[in-house]
Amino acid sequence: MATSTVFVALFIFALVVLVFAPIMTWVERKQSALMQDRIGANRASIGGIKALGLIHPLADVIKMITKEDTMPTGAHPFIHLVSPFIAVTPAMISFAVIPYGGTYDLWGAHFSLVVADLDYGVLYLFAIGSIATYGSMLAGWAGNNNWGMLGSIRVSAQMISYEVALGVTVIGLFMIFGTLRLTEMGMLQQETFRVFGFMEYLGWVEPGTRWIDWITLPMWGIVLQPLPFFMFLTAMMAENKRAPFDTPEGESEIVAGYFIEYSGMKFGLYMMGEWIEVVIISALLTAMFLGGWTLPWLPEERLIAFLSPSFGANIANLLAMLLAVGVFLGKVIVLIFFQMLVRWSMPRFRYDQVMNLGWKILLPLSLANIVLTAVGILVVKGVTGR
Amino acid sequence: MGDISPFQFQVVAALIFMVGVVGVLTRRNVIVMFMCIELMLNAANLSLVAFSREVGDDQGQIFAFMVMVVAAVEVAVGLAIIISLVRNRDTLNIEDASQMKW
Amino acid sequence: MEHTNEALRWIALLPLASAVLSGLWLVLARGHWPRALVIALAVGAPIASFAIALAQVFRLATGFDAEQRFFVDNLYTWISAGDFHAELSFLLDPLSSVMVLVVTGVGSLIHVYSVGYMDDDHREDRGFQRFFAYLNLFMFSMLMLVLGDNLLVMFVGWEGVGLCSYLLIGFWYLDDANAAAGQKAFVVNRIGDFGFLLGIFLLFWSFAGAGVPTIEFREMAANVGLLSDRVVELPGVLSFLPGFPSWGLLTLACLCLFVGACGKSAQIPLYVWLPDAMAGPTPVSALIHAATMVTAGVYMVCRMSFAYSLAPGAEATVAWTGAITALFAATIGLAQNDIKKVLAYSTVSQLGYMFVAAGVAGYSAAIFHVMTHAFFKALLFLGAGSVILGMHHEQDITRMGGLRTRMPWTWITFLVGVLAISGVPPFSGFFSKDEILLAASQAHDIPGHEWIWGLGVLTAGLTAFYMFRLYYLVFTGECRADHHTREQIHESGGWIVLPLVVLAVLSVVGGLVGLPDAYGELAGVPQSNSLHYFLQPVAPSPVHHVEASVEFGLAAVTTGVGLLGIALASLFYVWRRELPAQIAGAIRPLYELVRDKYRIDELYDALFVRPLVAISRGLLARGIDEGLIDGLGVNGVARAFVASADDVLKYLQTGLAQSYVFAMLVGGALLIAWLVRGA
């Protein structure tokens, strides 16, 4: 257990931090170029190999590391120093609870594709997310800059506001799944339910009617709670402070907001934090709403049972594991693209619009969703007797 | 729980509480005094949770939970009061808000 | 539990739901409902209640033996404190059956009538909807009172009807006189309610002392024998009372309860509010102040008959109070000129009759009269309302006359009502009144029962006289209204006429349910007094075995006196119209005294109101409140401090938050030190 966990943890760390975040810069450039009918980054080359501009992330890193690291006079040296790290650390450790696969037995070893399978996984993410506020907030204050200060105020207000909506939106989901453990949610989302099953309970059709048993939907969060999916996504994007919620940065209003006084790799850490968080948002949404690592209508057990006779149990498990990771990554990538799409499509909201969206639309809607979900659960329980 | 006894948790709680008391008594900045009150509340919470674990009954945690609710409300209202204090008197010094006397 | 019947709650709750819905809508949304919706809800609720009640009473009467006839509907335990348990539960037994049917049946008719009567009320405060909200609330309270399974539920209904009465008397509150009349009713009723409450306390206390802590009717009835020889030692200040120093416990309790009944049912000395209550809309007078609420006292006495029948002193008091009230109110009725006032005094008088019956243990006669009175008095009030509407809110009978041709439906139904109340056979009033007088004449254990009978007969004559006086002045002769009004007199619409007709039919045939056995035998029907036998298990009245000749003789006397009254009225107001004025002139002081209602209101004003106000203002407000509490207590302490120690103590209040915190800390530390002193 211990060895496999360490292996998995390292795998995740390498995957996310060292691969994903730099690649995100490339993705963002290329996608925006695509959307704006441009070619995009294509100049950097190593010995003439441009690799579709994939060299650019490398060049960026080199540039940032080699730039001068400035610190303004009047700044609080210690806080100015640690703020970027405070900002990026929560984003990184968030990955610990996100499962990207189930548990597999490979040649006697037990592989669980999650670093920490916590009982309160989602709460952990929220707690970590609430810590992330400090990174941005202190950055603006520590730089002894009025624009930075304004950014700080905006960031703290925005993040506190959206944390409320964030937590309340998904309560409906918790009520349905009855757990905060993300692995358990993944397992539950493998199940299906009959779309027209209610007709049988109402006595509209005879029990055992075949077509009713055929028309099923997976119990994915997005199926059960479609509205909260989008509300949660919105709240998460607002927490991440990327366009269109980038009022704390607001180049055209407050120059660069809270990280105005940062340069070099410290500035790079903020960028990195944002990109990592894009990935986290996608991963979390995948785990909670999109069925996690599983394919719809195909529970892993059945898959392994299907493969085992022809390949043997170990290979079958391995294949299932690879498939799970692949499926998970696929879903994550789709969501990343979606977020990029939003980021490059929408103009920045005004500050009051951001606040109104959080307090006057998301919060009431999610509260209403809780009530509706509770009623729905009671009805379903009353009708099906379970 | 290693070789840590319940008593030691209580000692930590008591010490934090005392630091909070001293802070409330000696600091003049309203905001800091307020933070010290939070310290005292937290110390009480630690004591409650530790007792709860010692007894093996999670009611103490619920108590702590309620303390947090009250603390949250208190902070919201208290900070609003501080804001209006600053607006009206332009000061954070507790001694400048001493008109309520003979 | 075949006696459990959950349908009962809906009888009471339907009107409540209607009242709450439309009332809350008014209060919260401040908007009207469409008139049709108000009507549907407000009239539908009592009719639905009536239907449910009818079905359940039918089940009760046909499905059970006489001793087993009761349904109980227990909603929940309301109070559970020590030995004391009060359930919120309803009881349907023969006694409450009759009352429920009367309340919901007559109530429904009056609701229908109100639709027509209140139609012109287009005032800004949404009178129409408000009126029906109150009216439905009243229905609910009255049904609570009638259906209550114990004294406490009954008391809730008792207070509820008082409240609704207050609200509805002062319904047109913009007029100060109406509001004052409402207050008067409320205050006078409070006095009675106080007695009622004392009675409840006393009963519970004594039952608890006997080891049966209960206020539930059926349990009390079963255990009342435990209390029959208990006595109460009275405190010395009451030494002027007869029978001092010790009274029978039940007698005392029954008298306390009877004080409540006096208030609610407008008996001497608490009758003064009822005539003033005519300030309310006429349907209200009909429903609350004639047919239902005012009979609550009678119902209560019958309900508590198990206690009264063991307390002869209380019974005699009830009977005598009733007889005196009957005659007293009838004499006042002779000289009133307001159409509703005449009917009001007539109601007081008829209520006196009912108490006579209850006092001489003729409970079935009392309930019988409650029922027939509900029919014909509601009919009379509604007819009066129709007249008032037709005359454009003219109430003075000296300005009416000749309405017979203008308002034919009103005329014929009103005449039926007048005949019924005058005790003309075979209208319903004849039978019930006859039964009461028979019971009075046979009640040998009531001191002076012959006199009670005599007063009753005299009252019957007076009743016939003043009712026909009213009838002649309103419907016959020349119209004395001014020219403009005369042009406009018109018959009322269908909403109003329909209830009149139904009530008229009931006034005619209503007597059949209590046809005395002697009459039934003539027609070959044994035990024809079905109401009597129906009520017997709950409120047992003594069965008087009298010769048929005696019974018919008594009836003949009553009828004769009644006919005499009618003849006199005809003489005075049809043939010799100058006579009344001449007689009034001849005995002017007496006439004026009667016309001014014996100046009882002025007497009460001088005896109670003014001294009370003077004491409150002078002694309590100025002396105790301002002088003692404010002056010596609050301000005095403050002044004492200012005078003595202010210069020292004021420095305790530094204004510095931290010094307060420090003081708090010292206190807390001392407290902890004290708590752990032994450790």
Added chain:
Amino acid sequence: MRTALFWILSVAALAGSIGVVGNVRNPINSALNLVVTMLALAGLYVLLEAQFVGLIQVMVYAGAIVVLFLFVIMLLNLRGSGTAGAEVQPLVKIAGTAVVAISAFFLLRVLSTGRAPWPDVDPSYGTTRAIGEALYTDYVLAVQVAGVLLLAGILAAVVLAKKRLD
């Protein structure tokens, strides 16, 4: 492991609290020290197997309350206006310390008598489910009252902090 964690977290919590009080230069420093204390306390809660309370501690105290403190400090922008502790009347200072010491002495004396060792607890102890079930069954009234309290607090804060328009 647990012993070491206990000592690390306890010392961090204490140091943080002393930092709150002792940092007279700037209230922001006090707030940051407060965060340290809060996080350390959250760790201690988790050490006591009260995971849910620990997480709520992070979310509520570290994530919301102290952020609110910082927000207000920044909003008021009163950098360095905190006054030094030396301005306090010496009498209060001495007496306060004495009282704290005395009461702490008594408190510790009481607490040091008759301590039972840690009992074994159910695996469900302190989990979200256990706390949630207790909150929504036995303590549902308390939860409702807390809700009302929060509502009152929101209203009070809005009314107090709103700029008067008149």
